Amino acid sequence: MSKALNGKFTSKDQAKNVWDDLIGSDIPQDNIFIDHDEQVIRVMIPTEERREIEEIFDRHGLTY
Numbered sequence: 001m002s003k004a005l006n007g008k009f010t011s012k013d014q015a016k017n018v019w020d021d022l023i024g025s026d027i028p029q030d031n032i033f034i035d036h037d038e039q040v041i042r043v044m045i046p047t048e049e050r051r052e053i054e055e056i057f058d059r060h061g062l063t064y
Helices: 010-026 049-061
Strands: 002-008 031-033 040-046
Touching: 002 049, 010 031, 010 040, 031 049, 040 049
Parallel strands: none
Antiparallel strands: 002 040, 031 040
């Protein structure tokens, strides 16, 4: 079952770095949504992959 994990970013550079890291971790582009107005990255992932996404968010300083 997939769930969304949201991370709040503070700059476009931070969002791009997170995007690149997520893609590099084999997360499909179709599962990553960036809302620049709300400054939120939403990742749709299976529950068992949650920790990996949290580690990427932590590495880049996103709050979730």
